[in-house]
Structure formats: C-alpha cells, structure tokens
Amino acid sequence: MSESAYRVETTSRLAQWRIENLTSCTYRKSDAFKIGKWNWHLSVEKNRTLYIKLYPEISNLTRENPPVASFIIRVVSSVGDRKCLVHPEVADKQIKSNEDFVWAIEVPLTGKFIIDVEFLDLKIASPDGTGCSIWDEQFTQRKSNETALSSLGRMLSESIHTDIKINASDGTITAHRAILASRSPVFHSMFSHDLKEKEMSAINISDMSIEACRAFLNYIYGNIGNQEFLSHRLALLRAADKYDISDLKEACHESLLEDIDAKNVLERLQNASLYQMPKLKSSCMRYLVKFGKIYDIRDDFNAFLLCADRELIGEIFNEVLAAWKGF
Template identity: 50%
Template structure:
C-alpha cells in the first residue's frame, strides 16, 4: 500500500503504510465531482485528518460545499475503526476542515470519505447547485435542441399518432416509427402479424402512465432530468424488456454514480437481476475492498438470507480477493 487514493462512486479511500507516533503525510490527488481533492494527516497527541480541494481556479471560483463522513480504521481489522459525525462544510483550504481522532492506530491504516452530497457554491454568491446528477448523459443523445421541439409537440399533442399505449392507469399516444427505430422488440411487433400490429395498441400495464410517459419521452429524446431520476429503476426495467441498450447503459452509469452506503445492497440486487456488470462490480468493490460492509451488518444479514446463490458465490470470491489486498 502507498499514498494512492482509490475511488468508487462517491467514496474515496486512502490506504497508508507505516505511520508512526509523530508524522505528516499527504495523499495523491483524487477526483470527485468537478474537483481534485487531497487527504492529509498530522500526528502528535491526536491524529488530525484533513480533507480539502486542490488549490485551483475551479476551486477558487466554485468552492465545494460538501456533506460527508470520514472513517478511519486499522488495515485488516473489521472491528477497530472510528466514524466522524456527518460534516457539512464549505471547503476552500486545508484549514477549513480537520477531524482530531484520539487513537493509538500505528502502522497500516485506512481513511475513507463518503460524500453524501456535494454542491457548487459560486464565489460571488447565489444558490448552490448539486454536482450530481449531470444533465449530460441523458440529454447527450437529444441534439440539436431545436429539432426536439417538434418531436416534443408530436408526443405531447399526439400529432398524427398511430399507436396507443395502455398503461396501468391511463393511455398514451405515440408513433410506430419512433418506437420501431428505438427498439427491436417494438419493431418486431409491427413487422410481424402480431396483435399489436392489427390493433395499433400495446399493453404496458406493468408501468404507470407517469413512468411510461418518462420512458416514451426518452425514446423521443425529450426526457427531463428530474423525470429520469424519479423513474430510473422503472426505465431500467423497460430498457431490459424492450432491448434498448442505450437507455440501459445510461441507467447503469447513473445508478453507479449515486452508489452509497444506504442503497448499495439495493443496487447490487438490481445489478444482478439485470446483469449490469459495471454496477455489480462497483457494489462489490464498495462493500468488500472498501470495507463498507462493516457499516451495514444488520442489512447485510437480511440480504444474505434472500440473495441468489450464484450472487453469494461472487460475493464470497470478492471477500477472498479483498482479503489479499490488506
């Protein structure tokens, strides 16, 4: 282990070798949000842990307002650790945050930070804005914007709609050409002599009208970011059912970006069910290589009782892999 900081989702972890009773160390920079960050430690009577953004034009013009938790533990020990209270700080310099830890940790130990929220605070005042999520992923497929207004009107006003979608609590007009171009499943429905072709009706009764509207809006390239986030798991299911790889990839990236201690087991279950390999790997690394499993022991015990046996085997293999790293 050295001074390199590993990151996954909103968690960063610094594994440190050979810290004596009096020393100073500073990590290599690591990227979370739009900033590069550093850990540093100073040790005398206490272990003082600092977290701060790299001095730069970005951190000067847009200093981060962070909500986070720091955890420090002995490397290789699941029971010897301390967790800070939840911190809410505007971080500009190294002096804006430090956490004094009364500990006898020596030799190898681990410091990690989990960002619960991270906002941009404009230097000249104004409202803070969250760095998560970025609008880029969802809207990148929908350009130029001027062409979208026409598609949005086609959908909203059902202009020349030739298809009716029947949801659990309402109906929605759409266009066969748009759905066929987006999904091989929809294309097959209209190409072959299936009932959907004859009736110009598709029953999607496993979705509400609201979530189906978000789904169809994605296919038209007009979905709003807040609608995407609200219906993200339903959209993932629809992407899987109708074989829409682009939507599935975007959902996976978004879920991985939002991974945290509170949702990691739910995300692992979704990743297993939909075979999202990147998200699954991120969850396993988060739990075992980064040691967050020790923070959710009760939830983990319940999860293990209901988890798929093959998933349990992968988790066991990840435990063995992680044990070789410490």
C-alpha cells in the same frame, strides 16, 4: 514506505485511504485522487491529537471554481472490534485550502485504520451563492439538444396525431408508432408483422406504472427531466432491456454507478447481475468488499443471501476471500 501507503482508492463518490501505521508524532499527505472535477488530498497529522484534513489540489480550477462540498467522513479502525468514528455531516462547505476542513480527533488510534470520505454532492458556487450540482450538470450535458427535440415532446404531451395506445398497470397513454419503431427493434417488429399489437393498435406494458411508462416515453421522445429520470431508473432499466433500447440501458448503467451507497448497493448488485452490467457489478463489489461496507449492513446482507442468485453469492464470497488474503 511503499507508494501504496499514499494511494487513495476511489469510486465515483467514495474515497478511502488506508493508513498502516502512524508513529507518535508524524505527518502524512495522500497522493492526489479525483472526485468530480477536482483532484483532492487527505492529510493526517498526529501529536497528542489526530488532525485530518480534506482539501482540493491547488490549480487554476480550484482558484476560479472552488468546490462546494457535502460529505460524510469517517475513521474506521481495523483493529479489534472495528471502531468507527463519524464526523457530523458536512453540508455545502466551500473548500479552497487545507485549512477549510480540519477534523481534530482526541480518541487515540493505533495500528491500521481507514479514512473514509463519502461525497454526497459537489457544486460550483454561483454568484447568488446557491450553486449547481456537477452531477446534475453532467446528466444535462448528456441529454440531446432540447430545442431540436421540443416538437417531439409536444407531440407526446399534447397527443398530437397519436396512433397507438400503451396500457400500463394503472392507466393508458397514447404515442406514435413511427417514433417507437425507430427507437426500439422490438416495437419495430411488433408493427411490421401481423401481431396483436398491430391489429389492436395497443401495447400492453402491465409491468410498469403509468408514471414510469410516461418517463419511458419521455426518454424515447427526448423530453425527460433529470429528476424524472432519477426517480424511475430501475423501471427504465427493465424497459430498456425488454425493448432493446441500448442507449437507455447505458444511460441507466452510468447513472446507477454515480450514487452507490449502503441503502441501494445490494439491490443494484442484483440488477447488475440480472441485466449483465459489468461496471455496476464491479463497483458494487468494490463498495461492499474492498471498502468494507459489507460490515456496516450485516442484517441487510444476511437477508440478501437468503434470496440472491447462488452464482452471485459465490462471486461475492470469492471477492471476500481474495480481500482477506490481500489484507
């Protein structure tokens, strides 16, 4: 049997194991694959019933900090009409061993099928039993030191010696020229030349709501919260591109990679193409084509084809053709 028979393909939160064939009585265990902080395995055992297990690899990390996982697991048969069996959503389940999650499937499966695991969240259990999402933790670690930046945050939130107005689509907020100019070459140019923004001491950002604009400024001042960032990622991405703030664009890019799903993949693919984000574009393509999710959102995809960029549509169909040839 080839090595590829044990390999699990992954994105940041999705894992797929393609099973070419199972005999009437057999056992198979996948190679290790990494999601979050842990290496994982899938296993299948078939007798009269098909048993599927998901569990972390035994290690010091697993013993000391076992994952608390929320996920959806599916089995998709690639024969005939693409039959899909879906296990009820698993929420906040601590998994230490290969006996902690077992799915028994009575429906007979023959030929090729795919085991698809979509991780919704991963936590490390805390003493009080609540746990903290590792993906929230990763964002927190990327933020600049909150203590050092707290004074800048107060300057913005309390309007301390502000000297520039920013007019959003539905409100106005005040800020500081020096800070804006130090973070954006576009703002720097506005205030360095005799442009209307310098003369009027105002900037019009009519394509952003006041809430999105406040999130934009909070990022610039190092004072943005995790939920605020997540809620306004696309608006922040547009602003980062418009005002040439490369670190904000990269932060949006990395964050948008982390939670691609069927509801947002087409919008993210369009934005990845528009704002030239190759990693996001590649991940969206893989999710749609290599992982077969294009079949699950046919109506949305057909609507997408009516308005998407022609060049992007061509790239998608080239990926689909390449996947068919390789299957």
